[in-house]
Amino acid sequence: MERKTVHKHIDIKGLVCPYTFVKSKLAIEGMEIGQVLEILLDSEEASNNIPKSMVDHGHTVLNVEKINDTDWLLLIRKEKE
Amino acid sequence: MEFTDDQVMRYSRHIILPEVGGKGQEKIAQAKVFIIGAGGLGCPVGFYLTAAGVGTIAMIDNDDVEMSNLQRQIAHRVDTIGMPKVESARNTFQALNPDVNIIALRQRISKHDILDLIKDYDVIVDGSDNFPTRYLVNDACVMARKPLVSGAILRFEGQVTTIIPGEGPCYRCLFEEPPPAGLVPSCQEAGVLGVLPGVIGGLQATEVLKIILQKGELLKGELLIYSALKTTFRKVKVPKNASCPVCGDTPTITELLDYDEDYCSLR
Ligand SMILES: [Zn+2]
Numbered sequence: 001m002e003r004k005t006v007h008k009h010i011d012i013k014g015l016v017c018p019y020t021f022v023k024s025k026l027a028i029e030g031m032e033i034g035q036v037l038e039i040l041l042d043s044e045e046a047s048n049n050i051p052k053s054m055v056d057h058g059h060t061v062l063n064v065e066k067i068n069d070t071d072w073l074l075l076i077r078k079e080k081e
Numbered sequence: 082m083e084f085t086d087d088q089v090m091r092y093s094r095h096i097i098l099p100e101v102g103g104k105g106q107e108k109i110a111q112a113k114v115f116i117i118g119a120g121g122l123g124c125p126v127g128f129y130l131t132a133a134g135v136g137t138i139a140m141i142d143n144d145d146v147e148m149s150n151l152q153r154q155i156a157h158r159v160d161t162i163g164m165p166k167v168e169s170a171r172n173t174f175q176a177l178n179p180d181v182n183i184i185a186l187r188q189r190i191s192k193h194d195i196l197d198l199i200k201d202y203d204v205i206v207d208g209s210d211n212f213p214t215r216y217l218v219n220d221a222c223v224m225a226r227k228p229l230v231s232g233a234i235l236r237f238e239g240q241v242t243t244i245i246p247g248e249g250p251c252y253r254c255l256f257e258e259p260p261p262a263g264l265v266p267s268c269q270e271a272g273v274l275g276v277l278p279g280v281i282g283g284l285q286a287t288e289v290l291k292i293i294l295q296k297g298e299l300l301k302g303e304l305l306i307y308s309a310l311k312t313t314f315r316k317v318k319v320p321k322n323a324s325c326p327v328c329g330d331t332p333t334i335t336e337l338l339d340y341d342e343d344y345c346s347l348r
Binding site: 029 | 094104
């Protein structure tokens with residue numbers, strides 16, 4: 001897969017819902033429109049729910065990837081304030 | 082603003098709301114709200130705004146806590162009877178949320194100091210229990226151009242309206258003068274269902290947060306009337322009165338007045 005430019009990376013391993021989304025949302029609020037946020041997490045529930053909520057908030061999910069037995073990597077592009 | 086881990090957890094249910102978010106929570110944290118009265122309405126308003134993380138909350142009230150307050154004034158306790166209401170409420174609110182700066186003013190608000198007291202605040206909440214104060218607060222907020230969230234309760238009925246000076250009507254557009262003292266319920270008639278101020282104060286706190294967040298539609302130009310017995314909410318449209326003595330085209334009230342204190346208050 002083509003590697004997208006990542007403007008910000010957060011590691012939310014160990015966090016549970018809803019703090020996984022809260023941390024992701026706070027991170028994306030602090031970024032510029034068009035920038036890409038990379039989220040490293042280890043909660044299967046959050047790997048499903050964060051992309052859904054990000055779409056609800058108007059952002060684009062570029063990639064959801066299971067990178068090993070425990071971890072996922074999400075790429076989200078900020079589309080609006 | 083960087084939130085601490087505790088703040089991320091405390092405000093998480095705000096932050097996940099699209100209408101609030103971290104930026105909205107920051108607005109709440111920077112807001113300054115001035116509450117008149119630490120009684121039936123002031124208690125729930127102050128309680129919820131403290132929980133919401135409003136940065137600075139001032140409360141003004143001259144009374145001490147009495148046993149008869151505890152049926153509805155939920156910030157006070159048996160062990161604060163005899164203490165100034167503003168101090169009793171400050172203790173409760175500070176224990177709930179140490180982020181909030183609570184300013185307790187134990188004094189009666191008067192025409193001489195109200196403008197100076199409210200000048201640094203973003204939103205004013207009227208939780209007073211008497212007409213002289215209600216009109217004084219209305220006139221002062223119109224003159225100082227401060228948003229005012231006004232509430233009133235009696236027996237099983239309550240009212241709320243939000244006054245945005247320069248945009249919507251004021252309290253005097255609705256009722257030009259306070260009722261004559263003889264028409265105001267006497268102490269024996271002035272009962273109130275204990276939970277009623279919780280409903281009305283909750284609505285007032287909601288209006289305050291919407292003003293701070295600049296989200297949603299305010300009760301501007303509308304009076305919301307709640308009947309606890311009937312379980313109904315009615316909205317009455319209130320037009321701006323061009324001949325209103327305080328906010329009309331040619332105001333006749335250009336300085337603050339003090340009315341007689343000859344009213345029974347719902348102490
Ligand atoms: Zn008016």
